[in-house]
Amino acid sequence: MPAPSIGPSALAAIIAEMRNGATVQTGGSRAHSSLGLDADGWYWEHFDEGQVDRQPASEADLHRLAKSTPQHLLPILRRPHWREFVRALAADQPAAAQSALQAFARWGDPLQHAALWSAILGWPREPLSAQLRQCLRDRIVDHTLWHLFMEAHGWARDSATRVKALAFLDRTLEMIDEVPEGEARLRRSFAQLGC
Numbered sequence: 001m002p003a004p005s006i007g008p009s010a011l012a013a014i015i016a017e018m019r020n021g022a023t024v025q026t027g028g029s030r031a032h033s034s035l036g037l038d039a040d041g042w043y044w045e046h047f048d049e050g051q052v053d054r055q056p057a058s059e060a061d062l063h064r065l066a067k068s069t070p071q072h073l074l075p076i077l078r079r080p081h082w083r084e085f086v087r088a089l090a091a092d093q094p095a096a097a098q099s100a101l102q103a104f105a106r107w108g109d110p111l112q113h114a115a116l117w118s119a120i121l122g123w124p125r126e127p128l129s130a131q132l133r134q135c136l137r138d139r140i141v142d143h144t145l146w147h148l149f150m151e152a153h154g155w156a157r158d159s160a161t162r163v164k165a166l167a168f169l170d171r172t173l174e175m176i177d178e179v180p181e182g183e184a185r186l187r188r189s190f191a192q193l194g195c
Helices: 008-019 059-068 074-090 094-104 113-122 130-141 145-152 159-176 181-193
Strands: 024-027 029-040 041-048 052-058
Touching: 008 029, 008 052, 008 059, 008 074, 029 113, 029 145, 029 181, 041 159, 059 145, 074 094, 074 113, 074 145, 094 113, 113 159, 130 145, 130 159, 145 181, 159 181
Parallel strands: none
Antiparallel strands: 024 029, 029 041, 041 052
16 A cells, blocks of 8 residues: 655644654664754754764755655654544543544554554444454464553553453453463463553
8 A cells, every 4th residue: 555645734743743752764673764853953863783873954854755755754643643542542432532543544554553443442333354353363372462452551551551451352352252372471461560
């Protein structure tokens, strides 16, 4: 799926996020470059296996990225919608959470977090697709259901989060109608929250 085009309003939203500390990253984990904006202005920070080099940049660099590799800007565009989803989920406002997930997914859903949370919030009123059932099952097996839950709960590690996490796991098992390999390990991880 091609990246959505980044228009003027999206660029304004990106710049607002960057004024609050967000950066645009290109490259990989061992060597990457980050475009940022701080009190001193625009900058590029190049990281290569521990060596860091910082150079001046400009807003024109952001516009070039928007045209050449818009996929690098999508995480920043998703970020405020994810924050709104987390807030709505914590406030037990499923309609607002679903709305935030739809806005998030407009800018891509590479890890399927929006699709999975939307299905979780909609079930049992809305049936679970075979694809999402398999995806939830796989996330139990490979322990990444932990990440799905924890990212939506701000990585809190208190006893209230433990209760929610275990209820979330039980609901997920009910949704997929099986107990796959990996369930006991995941249950132990959730049970240790707040201990």
